[in-house]
Amino acid sequence: MYKARIGKTNFTFQGLTPIRPIRIIESEEIIDSQFSDYLKDESKFTGGKVQYLAFPETEQQVSEFLVRMNRQKIPVTVSAGRTGVTGAGIPLSGALMSVEKMNKILGIRKNEKGEWLIAVQPGVILGDFNKMVEEKDSSLFYPVDVTETSARLGGTVSTNASGSRSFRYGQTRKWVEGLRVVLTNGDVLDIKRGQVFANEKREFKILLTDNKTLTVKLPEYTMPNVKNAAGYYVKDNMDLIDLFIGSEGTLGVITEIELKIIKKPENVLLVIAFFPTENDGVEFFLQAKEEFRKEANVFEYFDENALEILRKKRKKDGVSSNLPEFPENANSSIFLELEYTDENLNNLLEQLEKLLIKHNSSMELTWGGTEKKDIEKVKFLRHALPEAINELYSEKKRKCTAIHKIGTDMVTPIKYLKDIISYYKKVISNEKLDYAIFGHIGESHLHVNIFPSTEEELGRAKQLYINFSRKVTQLGGTISGEHGIGKTKHAYLEVMYGKEAIRQMVALKKTLDPNCILGRGNIFPEELLI
Numbered sequence: 001m002y003k004a005r006i007g008k009t010n011f012t013f014q015g016l017t018p019i020r021p022i023r024i025i026e027s028e029e030i031i032d033s034q035f036s037d038y039l040k041d042e043s044k045f046t047g048g049k050v051q052y053l054a055f056p057e058t059e060q061q062v063s064e065f066l067v068r069m070n071r072q073k074i075p076v077t078v079s080a081g082r083t084g085v086t087g088a089g090i091p092l093s094g095a096l097m098s099v100e101k102m103n104k105i106l107g108i109r110k111n112e113k114g115e116w117l118i119a120v121q122p123g124v125i126l127g128d129f130n131k132m133v134e135e136k137d138s139s140l141f142y143p144v145d146v147t148e149t150s151a152r153l154g155g156t157v158s159t160n161a162s163g164s165r166s167f168r169y170g171q172t173r174k175w176v177e178g179l180r181v182v183l184t185n186g187d188v189l190d191i192k193r194g195q196v197f198a199n200e201k202r203e204f205k206i207l208l209t210d211n212k213t214l215t216v217k218l219p220e221y222t223m224p225n226v227k228n229a230a231g232y233y234v235k236d237n238m239d240l241i242d243l244f245i246g247s248e249g250t251l252g253v254i255t256e257i258e259l260k261i262i263k264k265p266e267n268v269l270l271v272i273a274f275f276p277t278e279n280d281g282v283e284f285f286l287q288a289k290e291e292f293r294k295e296a297n298v299f300e301y302f303d304e305n306a307l308e309i310l311r312k313k314r315k316k317d318g319v320s321s322n323l324p325e326f327p328e329n330a331n332s333s334i335f336l337e338l339e340y341t342d343e344n345l346n347n348l349l350e351q352l353e354k355l356l357i358k359h360n361s362s363m364e365l366t367w368g369g370t371e372k373k374d375i376e377k378v379k380f381l382r383h384a385l386p387e388a389i390n391e392l393y394s395e396k397k398r399k400c401t402a403i404h405k406i407g408t409d410m411v412t413p414i415k416y417l418k419d420i421i422s423y424y425k426k427v428i429s430n431e432k433l434d435y436a437i438f439g440h441i442g443e444s445h446l447h448v449n450i451f452p453s454t455e456e457e458l459g460r461a462k463q464l465y466i467n468f469s470r471k472v473t474q475l476g477g478t479i480s481g482e483h484g485i486g487k488t489k490h491a492y493l494e495v496m497y498g499k500e501a502i503r504q505m506v507a508l509k510k511t512l513d514p515n516c517i518l519g520r521g522n523i524f525p526e527e528l529l530i
Helices: 028-034 059-071 128-138 151-159 240-244 277-291 305-321 345-358 372-401 415-431 454-472 490-497 499-512
Strands: 024-027 053-056 076-079 095-099 105-110 116-120 176-183 188-192 201-206 213-216 253-263 268-275 295-304 332-339 366-369 436-439 445-451
Touching: 059 076, 059 095, 059 176, 059 253, 076 105, 105 128, 116 128, 128 415, 151 253, 176 240, 188 240, 213 499, 268 277, 268 345, 268 372, 277 295, 277 332, 277 345, 277 415, 295 305, 305 332, 305 372, 305 436, 366 372, 372 436, 372 445, 415 436, 415 445, 415 454, 445 454, 454 490, 490 499
Parallel strands: 053 095, 076 095
Antiparallel strands: 024 053, 105 116, 116 253, 176 188, 176 253, 201 213, 268 332, 268 366, 295 332, 295 436, 436 445
16 A cells, blocks of 8 residues: 655755745736746647646645645646647646746755665756756766757656657656655655555555545556557556656646666767668668667667758858758768777777668768767757758748648657658658658657648648558557657547547546546547546
8 A cells, every 4th residue: 555645755955945825827818918938838739728827836835736726626737848749738728837936956865776866846957957967977967868958857757758868778767766746635645666566456556645545547558569658657567656757747746856867978979870862871770770789879860851951951041050061962861879988989980880881871971979079060960950840841831820840759669660661751752741750760769740831731741640640550659759648649649549548548547636637638638537
């Protein structure tokens, strides 16, 4: 039996805000006019509206606000950095709770294994956290490399975010050792990894402070054996902490996170290799993945259309462009990061050169290096693509404001990598739509971006997304590898798991949130909660 409790952790707390009333804006008109940024995020989801906007700074304030809203059955949406791309932080009605003021580093300790653990509030910015770790001890780092470094850590836990280094280090889940979660009745679960597991019936027993017992029944579906961020995490004998990671603010409000940091690789070699054909690039990756299994941290992919977008941006920017020129005949590219030692560097370079030549490239057609300036050049190109896509698409939107790009987040088993790339390209080309494919090829997690020019093309692109969902599911994959479901991907989740699995997810939510006030519209449609 696991008992809900409000208690202190084993950390030294520093600089906590004195207890005072929570700041709440209680005016729809004022929120609309002065705080409209809180009603949107990086998704294209629209229609955000609330009557209350709350800015808690302490766990007690979160608890008291939730109790107040729960008694009145007022929906509560939790917001962090508003960097999500699925609309999960956009409120449909009721109240929005922004945890941005809960942005303190709470303490650091070593566990019994000698591992460093850092406790933070959910509003801590990822980039600030990484900087703090670097300043404390430059030999340590947090290995979750989310591209958007302005994301808040609470948001990354809520979506089980990942990034380019998940090939080696996995998703956020792997690095969360503790959570404090406030339920809608005001109780706080203080959860440590490795302490509470589901029983043989796939159930958790949680004893609340009023001595009532919650029996939390997990859904019966089986998750795909790939990188996954779609729906609730469930499996036999699972750890209770994993239920809340990736739950997208629908089960409780995270008020404290305990993250594990590890020793940083001493030396890394960053490389961007260019290839004359898509097949050359993919075949290079498949062989490099095996040959550099011990050394590789990252594998990323750019198709020919992605490279063309970068070429156009460089040409448009002219002499002011920060983008370096890359081979004109390049039609695919692989970015990789390899760990090395002084003893094995020459051997790694020899292996790399042989692989490049085998796949119709060469060291002369490859960027890379171990010095800071070389690493920054390689990383700049990798991160320039999303910005270039946004610039390109803004031009299309000026001609037709009703359109938006369609971006997928799907993963297939690696054995189907070549098949799924071929499938994507064939069906999109048949529809004569503009597109680019790039992403985390190391886990067969590619982002397909479709760029419709008209509302009619947008409709066809949306239908393709449904078709992609069916195909990927048939291959044993997932419709979301890192961004979650939010309010924009309900249909794709149903394709993946079916109506009965969705019903079971709803039943799980209602056990922990009986009035269904949290995260309305996230993961499954709001109407299923009424």
